[in-house]
Amino acid sequence: MANQKSKPAKDQGTSYSRRTFLQATAASVALPYLIPASAMGKDGNTAPSNRIVMAGIGLGNMGGGDLESFLGRGDVQYVAVCDVKRDVRDGRMNHVNEKYGNKDCKAYNDFREVLARGDIDAVHCATPDHWHALVVIEACRNGKDIFCQKPETRTLREGRLMINAARRYSRVVSGGSQRVLEDYRKTVDACWGGSKGIVKSINVNVGPLPTDCNKAGEPVPDGFDWDRWLGPAPWAPYHPHRCSGSYNIDGTSWRSFKDYSGGGLTDWGAHHFGGATFALDVRELEPEEVLFHNENGKKYATCRYPNGKLLHHNCPGRGNLDVEGTSEQGPSKPVPGYAGTGGIDGDFIDCVKTRNKPFRDIELAVHTATVCHLFLIAYELERSLKWDTVKQQFVNDDEANRLVDVARREPWVL
Amino acid sequence: MTSKEMTTMTLASGVAAGAATQAVAQTDSAAVDNAFNTLKTYDWGADRAALNPIDQAIIASHGDAVARKALEKRLVGALAGGLSRSAQDYVCRKLRVVGTAQSVETLAALLPAEQTSHIARYALQRIPDEKATEAMRNALPKVSSKLKPGIIGSLGVRRDNKSIEAIAQLLGDSDLQVAQAAAQALGLIGTPTAAKELSKFAKSVSANMKVPVADACLICAEQLLADGKKSEATALYGQLKGDDQPAHVKVAAMKGMLAAATKK
Numbered sequence: 001m002a003n004q005k006s007k008p009a010k011d012q013g014t015s016y017s018r019r020t021f022l023q024a025t026a027a028s029v030a031l032p033y034l035i036p037a038s039a040m041g042k043d044g045n046t047a048p049s050n051r052i053v054m055a056g057i058g059l060g061n062m063g064g065g066d067l068e069s070f071l072g073r074g075d076v077q078y079v080a081v082c083d084v085k086r087d088v089r090d091g092r093m094n095h096v097n098e099k100y101g102n103k104d105c106k107a108y109n110d111f112r113e114v115l116a117r118g119d120i121d122a123v124h125c126a127t128p129d130h131w132h133a134l135v136v137i138e139a140c141r142n143g144k145d146i147f148c149q150k151p152e153t154r155t156l157r158e159g160r161l162m163i164n165a166a167r168r169y170s171r172v173v174s175g176g177s178q179r180v181l182e183d184y185r186k187t188v189d190a191c192w193g194g195s196k197g198i199v200k201s202i203n204v205n206v207g208p209l210p211t212d213c214n215k216a217g218e219p220v221p222d223g224f225d226w227d228r229w230l231g232p233a234p235w236a237p238y239h240p241h242r243c244s245g246s247y248n249i250d251g252t253s254w255r256s257f258k259d260y261s262g263g264g265l266t267d268w269g270a271h272h273f274g275g276a277t278f279a280l281d282v283r284e285l286e287p288e289e290v291l292f293h294n295e296n297g298k299k300y301a302t303c304r305y306p307n308g309k310l311l312h313h314n315c316p317g318r319g320n321l322d323v324e325g326t327s328e329q330g331p332s333k334p335v336p337g338y339a340g341t342g343g344i345d346g347d348f349i350d351c352v353k354t355r356n357k358p359f360r361d362i363e364l365a366v367h368t369a370t371v372c373h374l375f376l377i378a379y380e381l382e383r384s385l386k387w388d389t390v391k392q393q394f395v396n397d398d399e400a401n402r403l404v405d406v407a408r409r410e411p412w413v414l
Numbered sequence: 415m416t417s418k419e420m421t422t423m424t425l426a427s428g429v430a431a432g433a434a435t436q437a438v439a440q441t442d443s444a445a446v447d448n449a450f451n452t453l454k455t456y457d458w459g460a461d462r463a464a465l466n467p468i469d470q471a472i473i474a475s476h477g478d479a480v481a482r483k484a485l486e487k488r489l490v491g492a493l494a495g496g497l498s499r500s501a502q503d504y505v506c507r508k509l510r511v512v513g514t515a516q517s518v519e520t521l522a523a524l525l526p527a528e529q530t531s532h533i534a535r536y537a538l539q540r541i542p543d544e545k546a547t548e549a550m551r552n553a554l555p556k557v558s559s560k561l562k563p564g565i566i567g568s569l570g571v572r573r574d575n576k577s578i579e580a581i582a583q584l585l586g587d588s589d590l591q592v593a594q595a596a597a598q599a600l601g602l603i604g605t606p607t608a609a610k611e612l613s614k615f616a617k618s619v620s621a622n623m624k625v626p627v628a629d630a631c632l633i634c635a636e637q638l639l640a641d642g643k644k645s646e647a648t649a650l651y652g653q654l655k656g657d658d659q660p661a662h663v664k665v666a667a668m669k670g671m672l673a674a675a676t677k678k
Binding site: 116141142143164168169170171211212213214215216217234235236237381382383398399401402403405406407408409410411412413414 | 458459460461462473476499500503504507510511512529531532533535536538539540541542560561562563564565566567568570571591592595598599625626628629632633636660661662663665666669
């Protein structure tokens, strides 16, 4: 829950560009078109016909938790589950049907079939990271709002595509790190409250970097659509460690491997850097430079923002979320927080109803993911890089620009 | 390692010793040789760390055109010589970073095969040389329907104007994934010619192509507007504001028209 100083994301002091203003104007003019009929109910005893009709895509560990959260809400009617593992999707479907005492929830292997359903208002997505952009963009173009787990992107290019899709179709798209607001609140309050003076830099200690996976093949378990799990990633033989949804990042889960994740740097980085950029008050910006350091074999990096603020990664001698500020009292301003009730999931549902931007609006979430990817590329190339935030390209570095995106395995295209 | 070995850095036979810069020379040439030997028998389950010297040589050769070219030549040679799927995968990932026109022919040869088409594009799509585009353009009519969406997608990302006609012909393909990829690619290419093809097709679009074509038209219109082609963008937006479109598409089209009307 947000504290008393919190205010909804819609009231944040954002400076609107002319383009943003025009978009907002057009959206408000067309408001009757944008609110799903089922979003008009009140909190509390919401009639089924007035609930937000939801589905879940990717329902393993995190997806199962998200499902429980949305399923427990009185203003949500859960109607579809989708997972490439038959036992997972059937288990989730049965669970939902038991909860409602009916057989209305359907199970799917192909997320596109879920998103094509006209009766669904919103979905949540907790697939492995390499699927996020495809699912989010497909949701937007089918007119669905979507809550997407973090880290939201696998490549730099995906981020802008996801933001564009959300804005194009006036969708509510929320990223998924609840820790940004909840775990680092003391640090954020200190920085926004002025007790850290003028905040100059914050350090984040997080890892490890992702690795390539060359594990030998094993028989694909019955009921597991392996080709669909791989999706846009390069083909590879099945191995349980390659696709395990375990939270370990030690070579025994997909979170460890480059094709599906950015390793700990993006998986936990989405939380830590999200909190750090919040505290540093640069959530609405992207860095314009990433500086690679190699001091006697100790490698670390720093992102520099257009306003001069610095975000360090693994800086020697500094702790996690360690703030460097000035000694005088700094300016103070209210800290934004969630709307509605029920944490980050409740914030999303509230925004589906009100059409406000969620606390973890996709643009802010992508900015955090962008930080992670800039660090990853600097470490991969072992050099400093300049980032053009408008062109979404590295400056005068064709080699780094090749790493901005990947070619996707057919038939998946972005 | 001897100092002579340090300075010669035999990334490829025939490379003059003096050509390598100090940075490249610091890479252990024997280790690189061993890694290339390992590559010949490398397969799923092998220790990935055995190839790390090649990774390090790539990093070290940044800014050294001669050494980089030699390294690329050696990677291409390995790929052409016949490797396991896992080793092909590794080499193509490296060529994504260091590949140039000299890699294209070998990579292009992998495009028609189901097992290698994607990993060849993994390199080709990111090589900033017209020859890479040309190779994918030439492969498009020759590959199976299963592989076409990938090649179409790569040509779209590269905004290949010369592919418009061929891609447009696939809008009506009986394979829905080919047709959808074609629509998306035309949207990304985003030129007036691409817009005309999308506009023409949108007038008689089937139900299962409605969403992809509308999306492609909107993306195309955004690109046209960004390129200052207001009238073409407005025309495309105008086609999407009818009652035959879902509400979120109509709103997107109206927003686009408003943006076009007020753009200076």
